[in-house]
Amino acid sequence: MDFSFSEEQNKLRQEVCSFLQDELARGLWKPACDAWIQGYDPQFTKRVAEKGWIGLTWPEQYGGQERSFIDRLIVTEEMLRYGAPAACHWFTDRQIGGSILKYGSEEQKAEFLPKIIRGEMYVGLGMSEPEAGSDLASLKTRATEETDCYLVNGQKTWTSGAWFTNYIYLLARTDLDAPKHRGISEFIVPMDLPGISRIPMIDITGTEAWNDVFFDNVRVPKEYMIGEKNKGFYHVLEQLAYERGGMERLMGNYPLFDALIRFAKETKYNGKNLSQDTIVRHKLAQLQVEFEVGRLFMYKVAMVMDEGRAPTVEASMSKAYATTFEQHLANTAMEILGPYGLLWADSKYVPFEGLAAHSYLGSKGYSLQAGSSEILKNIIATRGLGLPTS
Amino acid sequence: MNLVLSEEQEMLKKAARDLLEERCPKSFVKQMEQDDKGYSPELWEEMANLGWMGLVFPEEYGGSGMSFLDLSVLLEEVGRACLPAPLFPTVVLGGLPILDIGSEEQKRQYLPKIATGKAIFSLALIEPELGHEPKAITVEASPDGNAYVLNGTKLFVPYANVADCLLCVARTSKQEQGITIFVVDAKSPGISYTVLKTMAHDKLCEVVFEQARVPKENILGQLDKGWPEVEKTVKMCDVAKCCEIVGNLQWVLEDTVAYAKDRKQFDCPIGSFQVLQHYCADIYTCVEGARLSAYQAAWMLSNGLPCDKEIAVAKLWITEASPRIFNLAHQIHGAIGVTQEHDLHFYTTRARAIELGYDDATIYREMVAKEMELA
Numbered sequence: 001m002d003f004s005f006s007e008e009q010n011k012l013r014q015e016v017c018s019f020l021q022d023e024l025a026r027g028l029w030k031p032a033c034d035a036w037i038q039g040y041d042p043q044f045t046k047r048v049a050e051k052g053w054i055g056l057t058w059p060e061q062y063g064g065q066e067r068s069f070i071d072r073l074i075v076t077e078e079m080l081r082y083g084a085p086a087a088c089h090w091f092t093d094r095q096i097g098g099s100i101l102k103y104g105s106e107e108q109k110a111e112f113l114p115k116i117i118r119g120e121m122y123v124g125l126g127m128s129e130p131e132a133g134s135d136l137a138s139l140k141t142r143a144t145e146e147t148d149c150y151l152v153n154g155q156k157t158w159t160s161g162a163w164f165t166n167y168i169y170l171l172a173r174t175d176l177d178a179p180k181h182r183g184i185s186e187f188i189v190p191m192d193l194p195g196i197s198r199i200p201m202i203d204i205t206g207t208e209a210w211n212d213v214f215f216d217n218v219r220v221p222k223e224y225m226i227g228e229k230n231k232g233f234y235h236v237l238e239q240l241a242y243e244r245g246g247m248e249r250l251m252g253n254y255p256l257f258d259a260l261i262r263f264a265k266e267t268k269y270n271g272k273n274l275s276q277d278t279i280v281r282h283k284l285a286q287l288q289v290e291f292e293v294g295r296l297f298m299y300k301v302a303m304v305m306d307e308g309r310a311p312t313v314e315a316s317m318s319k320a321y322a323t324t325f326e327q328h329l330a331n332t333a334m335e336i337l338g339p340y341g342l343l344w345a346d347s348k349y350v351p352f353e354g355l356a357a358h359s360y361l362g363s364k365g366y367s368l369q370a371g372s373s374e375i376l377k378n379i380i381a382t383r384g385l386g387l388p389t390s
Numbered sequence: 391m392n393l394v395l396s397e398e399q400e401m402l403k404k405a406a407r408d409l410l411e412e413r414c415p416k417s418f419v420k421q422m423e424q425d426d427k428g429y430s431p432e433l434w435e436e437m438a439n440l441g442w443m444g445l446v447f448p449e450e451y452g453g454s455g456m457s458f459l460d461l462s463v464l465l466e467e468v469g470r471a472c473l474p475a476p477l478f479p480t481v482v483l484g485g486l487p488i489l490d491i492g493s494e495e496q497k498r499q500y501l502p503k504i505a506t507g508k509a510i511f512s513l514a515l516i517e518p519e520l521g522h523e524p525k526a527i528t529v530e531a532s533p534d535g536n537a538y539v540l541n542g543t544k545l546f547v548p549y550a551n552v553a554d555c556l557l558c559v560a561r562t563s564k565q566e567q568g569i570t571i572f573v574v575d576a577k578s579p580g581i582s583y584t585v586l587k588t589m590a591h592d593k594l595c596e597v598v599f600e601q602a603r604v605p606k607e608n609i610l611g612q613l614d615k616g617w618p619e620v621e622k623t624v625k626m627c628d629v630a631k632c633c634e635i636v637g638n639l640q641w642v643l644e645d646t647v648a649y650a651k652d653r654k655q656f657d658c659p660i661g662s663f664q665v666l667q668h669y670c671a672d673i674y675t676c677v678e679g680a681r682l683s684a685y686q687a688a689w690m691l692s693n694g695l696p697c698d699k700e701i702a703v704a705k706l707w708i709t710e711a712s713p714r715i716f717n718l719a720h721q722i723h724g725a726i727g728v729t730q731e732h733d734l735h736f737y738t739t740r741a742r743a744i745e746l747g748y749d750d751a752t753i754y755r756e757m758v759a760k761e762m763e764l765a
Contacts, residue, residue, distance in 0.1 A: 001399075001459060002392045003686045009391075070391055261762060275764035285706075285758035292703045296682035303393055317675050374664075380674055381667035385647045388662045 009074055016078040019051060024082065031083030031255040033359050036076075036248045038207060039085025040164050042119075048079075048086065049119030054093045058101060062113035069305035073247060073298060080251035081258075087161055092116050092123045095242040096169055100188070103227030103235050112188065123188065124165035126156035126213055127236065134375050136171075137180045137233055141215060143172035143187065150174070150187065150225065152195075152218040158369070162198045162211035166191050170220075175230050186232035187224050194218070204361045238310040243370050245301040245315030250294040250322035252366070253329055253359045257287065259352035260333050274336070283332050287325075294322045313384035316376035323366035323373065330359035393682070399463045405440065406467035414471045416733045422474035423591035427552050429475040438507025443481055447489060451501035458626075459692035462633035462685065469637030469744070472736045474592070476510045476549035482630045483548070484511020484557055487571065487623045491611035496573065500555070509554040514544035514574075514597050515620065515748065522753050524569050524617045529599060531560035531570060536606050538562070538572065540580070540599035550576065550583050550595035558599070563614045571616040573608045590743035624748045625701050629691055632684035632704045635744045639677045639715055642737050646673060646719045653724075660722070669718040676711035683707045699761040702754035709751045712741050 005013070023029065023044070032039060048054060056072045058064025079086050097116045100108055115121040132139040141154025152172055159168065168189050175183030189196070195218035203209035227235055264275040264284060274280050297318035304311040333356040334341040345354030367373040381387045395403065413433050422428055437443065446461045447453025461481065468477060485504040488496055503509035517528055529542030540560055550556060553576040562570040574581070580602030583595045611619055647670055650661030660666050683704035690697035716738050720727045727734045 001395060001685060001689055003689045005391060261764070264764060273765065275759075281759040281764050282752075282755045284762060284764060285755045288758050288762055289703050289706045292699075293679045293683050293707050296686060297678070299391060300393060300678075300682060303391065317671075317678060320671070321675055321679075374668070377668040377671035378664065380671035381661075385670055385674060387647065387650060387667050387670060388659050390658060390662050 005070075005074070009071060012071055013074045013078060015051075016053070016075050017082075019047075020078060020082040020084055023047075023084070029085050030353075031258075032085070033083065033253045033255055033355050034362055035083045035085045035087070035255075036080060036090045036252060037087055037160055038209065039083075039087045040161065041085035042088050042122075042164075044085050045088035045119040045122075048089065049117060052117075054089050054119055055097055055113065055117040058097060058113060058117070062101075062109060063117040064113070069302040070299065073302040077247045077251065077298075080247055081254050083255035088122045088164065089116070089119055090248070091125060091160070091243075092121055094246055095239050096123045096188070098242055099169075099186070099235065099239045100226060102238075103186075105223075107223065108188070108226065121167060122161065122165040123167040123169050124159045124162045124191070124211075124213070126159055126168045126170040126189075128158045129155055130157055134372055136236070137184065139171060139173060139184065141170070141172045142176070143170075143174050143185060143220065145174065145222075146219075149219040149221055152187075152189070152215040152220050154215050156213040156215075157201075157210070159198070159211045159213050160209065162191070162213050163200065163208070168196075168213060170215075171232055171236060174232075178230060181233045183230055184232040184236075185229050186226045186235055187220055188226060189218070189220050189224060193220065204364065205358050207362075209365075237312070240371060241310040241312045241315045242305070244319040244376070245298075245305065245311050247295075247298050249319045249366070250291065250298060250325060253326055253355070253363065256333055256352070256355040256359045257291070257329055259355055260284070260329075260336065263351060264336065280336060283336065287329055287332055290325045290328065294318070294325050297321055313380055316371065316379040317384070319371065320367070320373045320376040320380070323363070326359070326366050327363045330356065330363045334360050393685070395463060399460060402460060403463050403467055406442075406464050407470070409436065409440065410467060410471035410473060414473050416472070416736060419472045419474055419736055426585075428549065428585075428591070428593035429552065434475060434507055437475065437477065442477065443485075443507045444505030446481065447485060447501050447505045451489070451497055452505035453501070457692045458630075459685075459688050462630060462688040462692075465630055465634040466637035466640070469634035469740075470641045472638070472740050476512065476552060476593075478630065478634070479512040479548040479553070480504055480510050482627050483513035483623065484555065486626060487513075487557060487619055488573070488610065490622065491571075491619050495607075496610065500573065503554075510549060510552050511555050511557065512547050512549050512553040512576075513623065514547045514550070514556045514558040515624075516544065516546045518543055518545055522749055524567050527559055527561050527569050529558065529560045531558075531562050531572060531604070533562075533606075534603070537603045538570075538606065538609075540572070540574070540602040540604060542599055544597040544599075546586070546594045547597045548595070549593045550597045551585050551593055556581075556597065557610060558604075559616065559620055565614065567617050568614040569617040569620065570613050571610040571619060572604045573610050574602065574604050578602060578604070588743065590739040592740070592743050594743075625698070626691065628705050628747050628749055629684070629687045629701055631744050631747045632680070632708050633688055635708055635712060635741055636677070636681050636684050638737050638741050638744065639680055639712065642715060642719050642734070642741075643670075643673050643677045645734065646670060646722050650722055666722055669722055673715050673718050676715050680704075680708050680711055698757050702757040702761070705747075705749070705754045706751055706758070709745055709754075712745050716741060 055064045056067045143150040143152045170187040170189045174185040195216040198211040198213045200208045201210040267274045301311045301314045340351045341356040343350040444453035445456045449455045531538040556574045558572045558574045580600045582598045586594045687700040687704040726732045
């Protein structure tokens with residue numbers, strides 16, 4: 001047992017921190033909550049790519065460094081701590097690249113992985129549909145095999161960043177007669193193919209967070225099917241473990257946590273610092289405890305990834321836990337700020353740029369996206385504890 | 391980073407589980423609840439033969455020179471079995487402070503006896519008024535020739551009824567910090583015990599000192615400067631207790647899941663109902679958090695790293711998670727869980743006793759606040 005990091009890992013963390021501090025000092029971006037999913041900044045992604053921090057764990061032959069998932073977690077942890085705008089590459093680095101690596105053909109790996117590593121390939125997720133949320137396998141978008149392509153028709157929803165992604169990962173039905181789990185395939189689809197359109201969805205914070213993406217007779221070249229036909233659902237279950245298992249579930253609002261602590265130290269109330277008030281101190285200490293335990297969950301997940309196993313149960317646990325933490329954080333911020341917590345970023349009197357209001361509302365979605373907490377607990381119970389389904 | 395036990399630790403764990411499954415069934419735990427001593431000298435001897443009491447002490451004092459982390463692994467199994475024995479007070483509350491600040495002579499005198507199971511130790515710290523600061527210590531030790539004379543009452547002293555020696559934390563000066571630790575022969579005149587009737591039957595005692603004489607050379611560490619060691623011992627104790635409770639909670643998780651798979655209502659196992667599945671998932675999550683945070687603290691302590699924050703995190707997590715786990719576990723077990731026919735009650739009572747330990751959550755919340763530099 002060893003809870004420490006190697007010297008090399010400490011060096012990596014230091015390197016990432018220096019890079020981010022330098023970026024901040026140059027005023028290239030501002031720390032923001034949800035920046036991993038909403039922070040669009042192709043130049044930032046390019047600079048991160050130059051550092052070699054995209055596809056860190058992948059084989060050297062595609063441009064990766066074959067480093068561990070713990071190393072990758074160190075990089076993402078620091079990106080989140082600084083609230084860096086990493087949305088362009090986040091999904092691709094986190095799950096799509098790995099999926100291609102595991103199930104893709106040699107041609108696909110050679111085409112896509114170096115492009116991802118260079119920070120030039122942004123992939124949105126086309127999984128959910130209006131009638132297929134938690135029950136993902138009931139999806140209806142069809143990909144019909146023709147001689148030279150698959151003809152795709154249907155609608156995807158909750159796709160983040162579809163206005164800037166240049167590809168979309170698509171789950172579509174390729175066998176109408178098979179049982180619903182066994183007739184689904186996965187594709188990587190260039191967003192500029194004719195017949196793809198989108199309608200933005202405005203989230204509860206007023207942000208253009210997601211999109212409906214429509215496929216109208218889109219001709220997807222056959223070589224863009226990933227892995228075996230009709231096996232897509234089983235592949236995506238594994239991919240979801242990588243989607244869920246990251247530090248962004250715990251630290252997506254770290255800039256708020258950071259600002260809240262600073263606020264408590266600097267704000268006077270009844271002649272003393274807010275941070276000297278026992279109730280405030282203990283609320284913040286409680287958050288810190290929950291955060292620290294969450295961090296242990298995350299490192300455990302990375303360790304499972306390093307064993308070469310999809311962390312299906314572990315990531316379900318860490319995500320369900322961590323999104324509750326994020327909601328608790330936002331709620332505590334509102335309690336401490338009182339009515340100031342209600343103010344938007346552009347309002348007079350707003351404390352720390354409206355992070356509290358943004359997080360309070362935004363965090364309602366965390367326990368829904370990438371597997372609702374209920375689905376995650378089902379997984380923990382049935383896959384992790386072996387409880388029966390009937 | 392690596393979160394798995396070493397091969398040696400796995401072996402230790404297995405040996406402990408094997409012995410305790412055989413020799414510490416719940417019928418034995420129940421029997422010991424009614425026993426005056428509260429432990430079995432025969433089993434104690436077997437534990438000594440396996441080297442449990444000496445595990446953490448250097449070979450030169452009769453131990454096997456293993457680490458605090460190794461001890462934590464053993465304590466997890468002790469917690470899993472609800473083992474009634476004065477292992478914890480003897481090793482953690484008695485032996486470790488002696489190892490830490492005892493004179494060479496004291497170490498040679500006491501540690502080999504502890505390590506071989508020939509002496510039972512305990513710590514007399516808490517007083518009727520409670521409190522976590524030096525000012526809470528009022529049991530007085532007044533100098534008288536070559537001795538000190540102890541007067542006052544200590545409470546919640548584990549296994550004082552069978553102890554050979556007590557480390558007694560006493561006031562030796564009017565200065566607030568003027569606290570001294572004495573190694574007291576528990577059988578000497580002027581010391582009396584009453585076993586308190588606790589819900590975990592864990593032989594917590596009242597110890598009354600009335601003109602009890604203890605020789606000057608029995609001062610552990612320095613006169614008037616004992617408090618830092620008390621704090622250190624309490625922290626060590628809390629980490630060890632956290633590991634013990636992890637074993638307790640792990641049993642509850644496994645037992646509850648097994649019950650949910652087995653018990654049928656409406657013609658199907660109750661574990662197939664989503665509400666109960668989610669309760670089980672919540673229990674699992676709480677136990678994992680307990681395990682990770684407890685072992686993180688134990689690992690750091692074991693490696694001599696500063697870890698006030700990590701200790702506090704483990705203790706605070708467990709203080710909150712444990713009652714939540716038991717509420718859910720009892721809910722899943724239904725009425726049978728609140729009877730003495732089912733084994734769950736052994737864990738419910740002991741977990742509460744272990745959690746309370748020496749320091750409460752407020753102290754640790756303050757510790758975290760301090761680490762966060764909230765001032």
